[in-house]
Amino acid sequence: MDMRRIIVAAIGVAAGVALGQHADGQHSQTPHAAAIQPARAEDPSANWPWKKYFATGQTLAPVTGLKQGDEAFEVRDSAKHVLGWVFRTDRVSPVVKGRNAEIGVMVALGKDGEIAGVEVIENHETPAYFRRLTGAFYHQFVGHAVSAPSSDIDAVTGATISSRAVIEDVFQSAAELLKVVRPADPQT
DSSP: OHHHHHHHHHHHHHHHHHTTBOTTSOBOOOTTGGGTOSOOOOOHHHHSOGGGTOTTOOEEEEOSSOOTTOOEEEEEOTTOOEEEEEEEGGGSSSOOBOSSSBOEEEEEEETTSBEEEEEEEEOOSOHHHHTTOOHHHHHTTTTOBTTSOGGGSOOOTTOHHHHHHHHHHHHHHHHHHHHHHSSSOTTO
């Protein structure tokens, strides 16, 4: 009987770890959790602030052709025309880690290949350092072409590792997405 309780407890702990829950109730995002968990409970249309970057956007549709475990969405208007794409950097390859873990940044990417906006959705960085990444840091991305050098974006002193990780992750994952959604003609 005691052995059954131990097994049940071990299964419960393993399930909590697989779901990213620590014993203290904290949650973490494992890199590309979709590879481990095929279905996501999160609805990006409800939980991501994508509509402020696509004013006429009405619906999201999954992007097909991505690497297994990656996830991104087409933003469509009421006539079903694609306006751009939205994704989280921690859900599109490659994996780029900050000081402590991968940082989940929502990226709104226009059809022209320019970044419409970025917002941190999830991070596990040290708060005292990460809060140094202010609106001025994030505003540097707006209107910046993914094809332009990411070195044009300045890292933040005192949060260098985290800010460089955000920069690298936004540009690398956006470039990977564009290879899928605009493979033949980069001007489409």
